[in-house]
Amino acid sequence: MTNVAEAAPVSSKTKPPARSSLRGLLAQTEIDLRLFGMLLALAVILLTFNILSGGKFFQPTNMVTLAVQATGVAIIATGMVLVIVSRNIDLSVGSLVGLIAMTYALLMTDILPHALGMPADFPFRWVIALGIGVGLGALVGALQGFIIAYIGVPSFIVTLGGLLSIRGVVWYLSGGAAVSGLDPNFQLIGGGAQGSIGGTLTWILGAVGCLAIVALLISGRRQRRRYGFSVRPIWAEVLLGVIGCLAALGVAAFANANLWPQGLAIRIAAEQNLGPTPAGGWQIPTGVPFPLILLLGVTLVMSWMATRRRFGRYVYAYGGNPDAAELAGINTRWTILKTYVLMGVLCALAAAIASARLNGATLDVGQSYELYVIAAAVVGGTSFAGGIGTIPGAVLGAFVMQSLAYGLSFMGVNSPGQNVVAGVVLILAVGLDTFNRRRGS
């Protein structure tokens, strides 16, 4: 094709950024500077708490617990990015998490065994419960999305109504009581020593992640070569590959440094006839907990949808200019409705983690989630003006907020104190971002 050949000189005319400065070097790697900055901020926060606590903060148990606690908010935040990018908001996520968590609890303690004749040993009962929860989330999301997109009631109002009324429904469902006693398999969704993938799989996962990063870099480079576009300098490709691999394997090593609690290990070893306890106790790595695997999966799928699918492209286009999206022939209402269905599904996953960790549900599961989720998305760079925000950013935002909360409580700061810090950090993060954008433009 001659036209491609014609296009090639055009691209070669673009000068690579100057190599002299650190900023220039970073630009050549095409790393997202915002994301890079957030990673740095997260590292600084964690390091600070580690120093303040005299090195105790970095114990694997703490890190794993912190990460697991962040998963619920992080999972929903990936969807909140798309909702806010398309100039809407969802205030109902906390109540919806509460509703679905209560549904899981009632399903497994009452409805499944008694009404549907599925006793505790019924195969894949936890999958059935999870499926019903996801369906319920999608349905509530679709209803809210329909009212917002097709009837045109502002999303703030619709989901504020959802926040109030759905929480009320939770009370009616359980008659005001807490419900406990979930399926043992379902409980594994919440993590813990048994709810983790184990040492070997963790290493395999780290290796797969490493290979995936290298494969992505190579295929991306090949793709750009094929069309004659400019490519990153080779040193930058190698650097990205090495850093990516180190990160994947580092996380795996860290997760495997977290060991089974001695008491539990001894009990399980006795059950499975693994022989006498070795000298120095059992040293069984837990590996990555299931909720983190779930978050990893959700982040990958949501990023893929946001950047590689038409749906994501339409969400961002609508956020950037609703009229342009409409005039381009995009079915904008259907697109908006889908963002809320997605939110419902994500709430169902977060509710599974929350109820599994509790082994049941109380009336206030998911309380205030909407605020943490919105904070995570916004700290992660999502703009209320619409059209701007990334899914990895929101996940990092959730980890930043959770690290602060966990670190402060580790240092003995009480919950009101944590809230003060969280609020100030939220304003600071967005203020800094606004300042940077203004200077940049």
Next chain:
Amino acid sequence: MTVAQRTPLVEMRNVDVAFGGVDAVRHASLDLYAGEVVGLVGGNGAGKSTLMRVLSGAHPADSGEILIDGQPAAIRNPRDAKALNIETIYQTLALADNIDAPGNLFLGRERTTRVGSLDDSSMESETRKVMGRLNPNFTRFRMPVKSLSGGQRQAVAIARAVYFNARILIMDEPTAALGPAETTQVRNLVRQLKDDGIGIFLISHDIHDVFDLSERISVMYHGRIVDTVNKADVTPDDVLGMIILGKKPGEVSEKELAQLELRG
């Protein structure tokens, strides 16, 4: 073969559009033949853009008929219009500012890979080709269009309209944001597209643009079509008179003409 013997590419008959109680377009009828440019002129609020928005599917008509190639066509939304190969360059450009040039060019008509994912490389490659013709110096293919200059943004909007084999092109003030060199480029493009057999509606309030490029000129006044005239039969002053007074040249009284002279 004279223009009148052929089937018009577009025929709009007795189109009415009202906003609230205000009649934006009243009984407007227009036609357009392949390979011709019809200039649509009129003062602010005369209804030019609204009438064209009906054709591009951005706003439904309250009543009236649209025929494409002599066949009645139902244009309810922009998708319907695009399916009929009607492309529009809006005055506002209608670009998503946060998305790059290839993303905007293919917006709503993305190329996908076999598994249905966006094929960004192929879209970027196509964009490089079409932009190479419109604006050869353009290199910022991966920047959000927000960061582009007015002329570059305009080029993206034009590229989007011409890339998808338009048969009917609506250009709403296509040179409003452009400098002299770029304006010349757009004029050359209009001539080239006309030679390719595309029918073009050109909205402009630059009367020289219109006289330079169109075969026929339709003048709108307060939502009505005052008249459609052959360019060869009128002078720019005649057209200005129609724009300002809303009457055909023969209907204007001496008194009104005198007032016009005073104003001019």
